[in-house]
Amino acid sequence: MSDLDLQNQLKKHLNDSTAASYLISGGQVLIRLNAALDFAALILGIKKATVANSTDFSLICDDYGIETIRKITHALILKPYGHSKKVVVVKEAQNLTLPAQNAFLKILEEPYPNSVIILTAENTKQLLPTVISRCQLIFLSTQKSGLAEEKSYSNETIATFKAFLFGSLVERLDSVNRKLKDIEKLSEFLEIWIEILRDNLIENIDRVKPDDFKKARASIQEIKRAQSLLQANVNSRLVWDFLALNLPAMNYHF
Known part of the structure; x- marks a missing residue:
């Protein structure tokens, strides 16, 4: 369905x-x-x-x-x-x-x-x-x-996502440097990250605090903005940095 x-x-x-x-x-x-x-x-x-x-x-x-x-x-x-x-x-x-x-x-x-x-x-x-x-x-x-449809995500994809979502700015930028070899996969990553966020919010809606719920919604909006930047042919490295600087820090871990 x-x-x-x-x-x-x-x-x-x-x-x-x-x-x-x-x-x-x-x-x-x-x-x-x-x-x-x-x-x-x-x-x-x-x-x-x-x-x-x-x-x-x-x-x-x-x-x-x-x-x-x-x-x-x-x-x-x-x-x-x-x-x-x-x-x-x-x-x-x-x-x-x-x-x-x-x-x-x-x-x-x-x-x-x-x-x-x-x-x-x-x-x-x-x-x-x-x-x-x-x-x-x-x-x-x-x-x-x-x-x-069943969804499955690689451990690498989830680890990269968590580094951004829960890490400090230094940890986020370090993650960017380590992922440079996959920089062209950013568009694919972003779509998966939105799915992971939405799926986990729904599955754990009873445990998510209102403040983190708002931050998760804001994160989805920032990821969508990053997708728009990629579609406008903005350099992928700059989009990585944009995400590192703009994704809200969350306390909720899944």
Whole structure:
């Protein structure tokens, strides 16, 4: 399933009228979470990159007991602050304990006004049938194309990227000097770096601090500026130096 296919599928669900709860299954864990964030952005009417910072968005992903249900209740009991709805995403809901699922059922049966709950699950076999029946189902294709395509990066590429992202200016410039033999590969590196940043932000969205989230977005913009410089035939070494000087220093390591 391509990005466009997914967007069209999600928009169709909204056009058919927004339900109170959805269950996204199929595909891989990162693909499901990515789809849930896309859907949350559409519901809130904001850009996907800003979803995690929205006061009307909550992500549940680190506790699957009764305490999780309390978190969901706390998130939804208040009226939306900056949007028409509040959205809660429960990542990999099949991990919810049986008592938690039974408690969760009450929220699904009597949803809070102006609220939307999005569950993701590897499969539906570990969820109570009554939980499933209260959700609109969205199934993602598992074929390896578009969003579902596996990505792999060489250790060298990731090491070079980390030297820039997390290193000091001296370390960044040293990395440039050591990578001069690959200077013509810069355009290829930049595209991969954007993919690495985006993939890891999505996969670890629950652990990224707001300040580092902003820096990651700024890094993507600087990398895109570097791509524009290359397309304008600016010397590759100068573009390397531009990146070394302009990429924000981040504290978040993946």
